[in-house]
Each structure stands twice: as structure tokens, then as C-alpha cells.
Amino acid sequence: MAEEVVDVKGKKLFVKFENSFDNRPTIVFLHDSLGSVQLWRDFPEKLAEATQCNVLIYDRLGYGKSFPMATYERENNYMELEADVLNDLLSELSINDAFLFGHSDGGTIALITASKYPEKVKAVICEAGHILWKTLP
Template identity: 75%
Template sequence: MEAVMVVVKGKQLYTEYGNSFEGRPTLVFLHDSLGCTQLWRNFPFALGEATECNVLVYDRLGYGKSFPMPTHEREDRYMETEADVLNDLLDEMNINEGILFGHSDGGTIALIMAAKYPGKVKAVVCEAGHIFVEDVTVKGVRNALEAYQTTNLPERLAKYHGDKTEMLVKAWTEIWLSNRFKTWNIEHTLKNITAPLLFIQGENDEYGTLDQVERTVSQVNGKAEKFIIPNVGHTPHKEVSGMVLEKAAGFINSILKSE
């Protein structure tokens, strides 16, 4: 994996790119609301090896080793904007066949990307993404903010985000806890998704109910399947890494073999 800073619309984004499988698609990993490239650990590399695909992992603006956000204030469409940034990033890196693996906010961004730029997306693995706001999501964010204020979470996050930590936490919690964001919903875009979709979710996800899964797979226009894992929370790729790796690899390999 080669670490490269890529300039997208004047903003520097940190990427790690491995392209050892010539002529094969690229797995693109989209981290969650407090995540970054480093926090994926070995999972992207392992999935790349299991599918013989190239791998791109990147930090969104304000996260990890990318440049800081200009402000903590976010528009309701901030994830739609991130899908546009991803499209520009893939253009900059000359990646035309992307298989998206997104977790939480990253999962939502992956869905939006597949809806807006279907020509770039070969398949989507959405893990614990959101298509609308639920009370359990708001409660989860509020609990995370309380943990940030009362535990050593700031120090743990600073290991990965440095002095950007406070701004990114503020950006995430303020928008999700605001009254205006309660009506945010991307269900109207799902019909534009034609790429095959695998939706993975833990049955005990503390940030969303299984309605997120059911309403997504029922409204996309491509082949869609769900993988619900009992006794697992919001981060299946960490909690039951081997199980998620096997399922995602099987899904991706079946798509590539059918071509």
C-alpha cells in the first residue's frame, strides 16, 4: 500500500492505495463518523487479497491525516457532498471501477455515490449505514458525546486525528443532534442504485434499527441482499471480522465471476 496525499478541489486528502492486481476493480473503503484509514486496521488488505482486487482507503477532509475541515458547521446534505468529493477523488486517481465498502456514515456515502454516479460503482457493501434519522441514532450520538466529555475518548481519538479531534466530534454530534436534521432522508435516491448491494448490520446496532436495512434493500433497483448478524453491534467488521470478511468476499467474488 502506497501512502499519497491527493489534492481534490484544493483540499489535500490522505490515501493509501494498493494496485497490485492489474485489470481488476478497486475496493474503496469509506470510514465512519469518527474513523480514519488507520482504524480499518488490516481489514481492507485482507478483503483485497480475498477478492484479488486493488484497494483504496482514504481519510475524508478533517479526519486522520487529511487536511482539517474549514469549519465544524455542516449542511444537512453533508454526506451527499462527500459523495461528490469521492467522485472527484476517483477521477484524480483514474479509478473507473469501484467496489465500495462503507461503514456507518461511510455506508451512507457509498449508497449516495452509487445513486449519483452509477457508472463508477460496480457494487456496494453498506455496513450499518443510515438512510433516515431514528431516535436510536440520536440516542447513540448523544451517548457518544457524553463519553467524549466524561472519559478518555478524546485522548484515544487524538492518536488518530491529532488536533482535528475536537472539530470533527463537534461536526458529527451537532448535526445529528440538531432539530433540523431529524427530517433528513435519502430514500428518494435509492431507486437510482442499480449496482449489486450487500447490506450488513449487527442485530444489536446501537445506532440504527433493522428498518434501515429493510427499507434500503426493498427500494434499490439492483440485486440486493442483507446479512444480519445476531449479538453484534455497530461495527461488525471489528466485532466479527472473519465472518464479515467471508461474507463480503463471497458477495464480491460472485459478482466478478458472473461477468
């Protein structure tokens, strides 16, 4: 699996990308709030082999091998902003058929990305995402 740092609108993100299966979707792995590419271990590669799908794993800005964030402070809507970064990363890598696989914060980012950019997302697997339900009066 190829490793590189990709510049996404000024954000330098560490990615691992396997794009060897023609005409197959790309499974995008989104880590939790304390995670990184490394914590997925060999699961992405095994899933890619079993499903014959391409794989993208990346560290969000400030995590793992990606460059640091400008500040430790984040806006309350940071996961929505991360969905925008993911959309930009998908565009940068010409991925238009993503299956998003997110855990915790990554699950929430997957759900938000799918709702904001449905033309690029074909499926979502969400483990322990943060979902708030509000009943309307």
C-alpha cells in the same frame, strides 16, 4: 500499500492505495463518522489479497491524516457533498470500477455515490448506513 496526500479540488486527502492487480476492480473503504484509515487496521489488505482486488482507503477532510476542514460546521447535506468529493477522488486516481465498502456515514456516502455516479460504481457493501424511508401519500 502506497500512502500519499492527494489534492482533490483543493481538499487535501490522505489516501492509501494499492493498484497492483491488472483488470481488477478497486475496493474503496469509507469510514464512519469518527473513523479514519487507521481504524480499518489490516482488513483492507487481507481482503485485497483474498479477492485479488485493488484497494483504496482514505480519510475524509477533517479526519485522520487528511487536512482539517475550514470550519466545524457542516451543511445538512454533507454526505451528498462527500459523495461528490469521492467521485472527484475516483476521477483523480482514474478509478472507474469501484466496489464501495462503507460503514455508518461511510455506508450512506457509498449509497449516495452509487446513485449519483453509477458509471463508476460496480457494487456497494453498506454496513449500518443511515437510510430514511418516506412513504408517499
